[in-house]
Amino acid sequence: MIVSKFGGTSVGSAENIKRVIQIVKEKKEQTAIVVSALGGVTNLLIEASDLALKNDLRFEKIVDQIEKRHFEAIENLLPHDNQTNCKAEVAKKLNQLKEILHSISLLNDLSDKTSARIVSLGEIMSSFIIHQAMLQNALNATLIDSREVIKTDDNYLNAEVDFELTRKNLKDALGSNSAEVFLFPGFISSNQSNETTTLGRGGSDYTAAIIANAAGANILEIWTDVSGMYTANPKLVRQAYPIEEISYQEAMELSHFGAKVLYPPTIQPVLDKRIPILIKNTLSAKDKGTLIAEKSLVSGSTVKGISHIEDIALLTLEGNGMVGVPGISERLFGALAKKGINVKFITQASSEHSICIAIDSDESDLAKKSVDQEFEFEIIQHKVNPLIIETELAIIALVGDHMKSHQGISGRMFSELGANNVNIRAIAQGSTEKNISAVISKNDVKKALNTLHAAFFEDQIKQINLFIVGVGNVGGKLLEQIKLQADYLLEKQHLQLRVVAISNSRKMFFRSDGIELSDWADQLEQQGEKADLEGFIDKMKGLNLRNSVFVDNTANDRVPDLYADCLSDSIAVVACNKIACSSAFDNYQHLKYLSRKYNAPFLFETNVGAGLPIIDTLNNLIASGDEITEIQAVLSGSLNFVFNHFNGETPFSEVVKRAGEEGYTEPDPRIDLSGVDVMRKILILMRESGLQSELNDIKNESFLPQSSLDADTVPDFLETLITESDHFNKLREAAESEKCRLKYVASYKDGKASVGLQHIPKEHPFYNLDGKDNIVLFYTNRYKDQPLIIKGAGAGADVTASGIFGDIIRTGNK
Ligand code: ADP
Ligand code: ASP
Numbered sequence: 001m002i003v004s005k006f007g008g009t010s011v012g013s014a015e016n017i018k019r020v021i022q023i024v025k026e027k028k029e030q031t032a033i034v035v036s037a038l039g040g041v042t043n044l045l046i047e048a049s050d051l052a053l054k055n056d057l058r059f060e061k062i063v064d065q066i067e068k069r070h071f072e073a074i075e076n077l078l079p080h081d082n083q084t085n086c087k088a089e090v091a092k093k094l095n096q097l098k099e100i101l102h103s104i105s106l107l108n109d110l111s112d113k114t115s116a117r118i119v120s121l122g123e124i125m126s127s128f129i130i131h132q133a134m135l136q137n138a139l140n141a142t143l144i145d146s147r148e149v150i151k152t153d154d155n156y157l158n159a160e161v162d163f164e165l166t167r168k169n170l171k172d173a174l175g176s177n178s179a180e181v182f183l184f185p186g187f188i189s190s191n192q193s194n195e196t197t198t199l200g201r202g203g204s205d206y207t208a209a210i211i212a213n214a215a216g217a218n219i220l221e222i223w224t225d226v227s228g229m230y231t232a233n234p235k236l237v238r239q240a241y242p243i244e245e246i247s248y249q250e251a252m253e254l255s256h257f258g259a260k261v262l263y264p265p266t267i268q269p270v271l272d273k274r275i276p277i278l279i280k281n282t283l284s285a286k287d288k289g290t291l292i293a294e295k296s297l298v299s300g301s302t303v304k305g306i307s308h309i310e311d312i313a314l315l316t317l318e319g320n321g322m323v324g325v326p327g328i329s330e331r332l333f334g335a336l337a338k339k340g341i342n343v344k345f346i347t348q349a350s351s352e353h354s355i356c357i358a359i360d361s362d363e364s365d366l367a368k369k370s371v372d373q374e375f376e377f378e379i380i381q382h383k384v385n386p387l388i389i390e391t392e393l394a395i396i397a398l399v400g401d402h403m404k405s406h407q408g409i410s411g412r413m414f415s416e417l418g419a420n421n422v423n424i425r426a427i428a429q430g431s432t433e434k435n436i437s438a439v440i441s442k443n444d445v446k447k448a449l450n451t452l453h454a455a456f457f458e459d460q461i462k463q464i465n466l467f468i469v470g471v472g473n474v475g476g477k478l479l480e481q482i483k484l485q486a487d488y489l490l491e492k493q494h495l496q497l498r499v500v501a502i503s504n505s506r507k508m509f510f511r512s513d514g515i516e517l518s519d520w521a522d523q524l525e526q527q528g529e530k531a532d533l534e535g536f537i538d539k540m541k542g543l544n545l546r547n548s549v550f551v552d553n554t555a556n557d558r559v560p561d562l563y564a565d566c567l568s569d570s571i572a573v574v575a576c577n578k579i580a581c582s583s584a585f586d587n588y589q590h591l592k593y594l595s596r597k598y599n600a601p602f603l604f605e606t607n608v609g610a611g612l613p614i615i616d617t618l619n620n621l622i623a624s625g626d627e628i629t630e631i632q633a634v635l636s637g638s639l640n641f642v643f644n645h646f647n648g649e650t651p652f653s654e655v656v657k658r659a660g661e662e663g664y665t666e667p668d669p670r671i672d673l674s675g676v677d678v679m680r681k682i683l684i685l686m687r688e689s690g691l692q693s694e695l696n697d698i699k700n701e702s703f704l705p706q707s708s709l710d711a712d713t714v715p716d717f718l719e720t721l722i723t724e725s726d727h728f729n730k731l732r733e734a735a736e737s738e739k740c741r742l743k744y745v746a747s748y749k750d751g752k753a754s755v756g757l758q759h760i761p762k763e764h765p766f767y768n769l770d771g772k773d774n775i776v777l778f779y780t781n782r783y784k785d786q787p788l789i790i791k792g793a794g795a796g797a798d799v800t801a802s803g804i805f806g807d808i809i810r811t812g813n814k
């Protein structure tokens with residue numbers, strides 16, 4: 001015999017019930033079918049009783065809703081003539097329900113016994129309708145009320161099965177009947193007095209397992225709305241996939257730790273008879289599904305799955321009076337057991353100073369009362385502290401039979417979680433090592449599951465989540481480059497870049513599953529909300545995605561104030577904005593400290609020389625033990641562009657204007673022309689070389705006339721460039737008379753640095769520096785006579801974007 005159970009979704013609509021009938025029709029041997037209530041109906045029944053208890057008459061609306069669901073199913077499953085009787089039967093049950101609900105409301109009392117009667121109606125109605133539909137489809141089906149065969153104790157909502165009696169009843173019922181199909185409502189049972197009891201939420205799986213056991217079935221099929229038991233809850237981990245084969249023990253651990261696809265008690269009755277379980281998808285019957293049997297597939301991954309339980313409370317009992325005193329744990333567990341509280345997780349510090357236990361957070365008040373009462377005497381004597389309760393927690397667990405013979409799994413689990421800023425509150429590893437579990441904050445569940453899933457199951461593909469502020473010239477190019485390179489990076493470097501948020505100064509736009517980059521500008525414009533920097537950071541932190549990177553493509557002085565907040569939340573920062581690194585040394589140092597502390601890269605290669613690998617080279621020199629003795633550099637692509645084009649044909653003011661139009665200057669050209677931009681760059685190189693310098697340690701001999709320096713606004717400044725054209729022409733002529741070119745040079749030697757315009761003779765490496773190029777000469781202990789030279793385009797949106805892109809990829813290789 002085959003036993004097949006169809007869950008709530010599988011029988012949730014007429015369309016799905018038709019699929020079920022088709023699946024049953026294809027069975028070649030006698031089959032017992034167990035059905036749940038129509039999906040969601042059990043919840044509605046509970047909601048209605050809760051309302052009735054609160055004297056809230058809206059329960060009537062819910063009953064109407066339940067009626068509508070069932071009537072719709074009937075109308076779509078049965079021919080018109082047969083509908084009336086079937087509807088009348090359902091209406092009869094629902095009238096009874098209404099009466100019960102009214103009395104609850106009147107008496108203001110709801111016992112477990114009455115609750116069981118109410119929730120049982122879901123399965124009673126569904127099995128009745130499905131039976132009618134089966135008969136309609138020429139299936140020789142017999143409906144058996146599970147309450148007549150499955151006998152239990154008096155625990156109405158979570159009843160304990162009397163297996164001996166149940167087995168006998170089932171044998172009698174099945175043995176004497178030659179039907180092709182036996183149909184049972186799941187979930188429901190009865191006690192010795194024939195009152196309705198239920199087997200706990202999700203209990204239809206268990207009904208099916210009990211029947212499989214009694215009938216000695218050759219297989220138990222669980223038909224649901226997913227294609228098997230997945231490596232993690234597929235609703236939370238998009239990359240999760242069905243596990244092909246898994247052992248009973250592994251399935252039991254996964255379901256105990258929250259894999260709802262199988263109700264935990266289901267496994268024991270089939271395990272006793274070594275009956276395999278096959279989990280299948282009603283909505284996609286051709287999918288292979290998951291086979292649960294004695295041995296798990298050894299060739300698969302060592303970790304079989306990751307599961308989690310939300311709404312956990314952690315109880316900590318501690319105190320000096322606990323050390324070496326026998327019986328404390330016994331009393332603690334006794335106090336919990338007395339109240340029927342289920343312990344899900346235990347750790348005890350080896351000093352015996354504290355014991356930590358995780359339970360359902362619903363039960364935490366009850367637990368506190370009971371435990372504090374048990375230890376009342378010790379608490380008064382200050383030997384034991386009152387029970388500490390922490391809520392808003394969750395348990396995540398790695399499960400696998402073969403984890404015990406592999407080293408490093410827990411190490412990897414905790415380092416991956418740590419790297420993603422998931423704080424671990426408690427850890428437990430069973431001595432059988434089939435399960436390693438940890439208590440974490442509820443808010444971190446999705447991130448933790450995805451992080452662990454990526455680490456243990458995915459083809460080492462690392463997903464990087466980008467939050468980009470500034471999508472103008474540079475940012476726009478960056479998005480274009482990301483779009484073009486996405487496939488290459490995925491294939492060759494196993495990096496998946498996802499742009500989750502973009503913002504300009506007016507609008508910001510978030511999409512947690514990634515923004516489609518082909519029309520990001522339209523989406524930002526049309527679907528974006530009002531830009532708000534703090535709001536942007538809050539939202540980014542709220543999403544709590546792994547490998548998050550905050551990218552600052554602005555020159556805005558408010559954005560860098562937010563870096564510390566990002567880094568402290570383990571969010572990497574990539575900035576072409578140089579304000580942070582050239583601000584007060586303490587601030588620069590603090591950001592570096594946070595980056596180390598929270599293992600969040602802080603990268604700013606484009607602060608100096610756009611995409612040129614200047615900072616990276618410098619870092620490598622220092623890391624390998626070299627020492628910088630001198631730097632000579634042309635670091636302003638903008639000034640180089642300006643002086644290269646200021647050749648006597650075009651006035652200085654025009655050249656500056658053109659540089660601005662072509663995107664080679666900062667939005668405020670004074671920052672370039674005053675030399676401040678170059679000062680910031682050489683300062684950053686000095687700091688990266690290990691010096692504790694400040695901006696005002698750098699000498700700046702400005703080439704600007706006083707009137708330009710005094711100008712308050714950008715237009716006023718540009719105006720002075722016209723009025724002072726003689727001043728600029730003289731600068732050029734002076735250089736030309738010495739057969740030199742004008743270059744704006746930054747120098748560092750012996751702890752001192754300066755920036756300024758210099759006359760560069762023909763034989764100097766700077767003389768032929770074209771267009772907007774940059775050049776840096778590093779003199780070091782190893783590069784004494786011939787400097788290490790880095791040269792190339794040092795400004796422009798394209799090269800800057802590629803430098804930022806490089807940093808983003810570097811965050812992925814941390
Ligand atoms: P049914 O109504 O068929 O009994 P359930 O809702 O009880 O279905 O169980 C199926 C659901 O279990 C899936 O839709 C999925 O959301 C959830 N689930 C949680 N963890 C897992 C997992 N590891 N594998 C598969 N499904 C899971
Ligand atoms: N209908 C019950 C519930 O929702 C039992 C089941 O579906 O397994 O809990």
Ligand code: MG
Nearest residue numbers: 007202260261
């Ligand atoms: Mg279920």
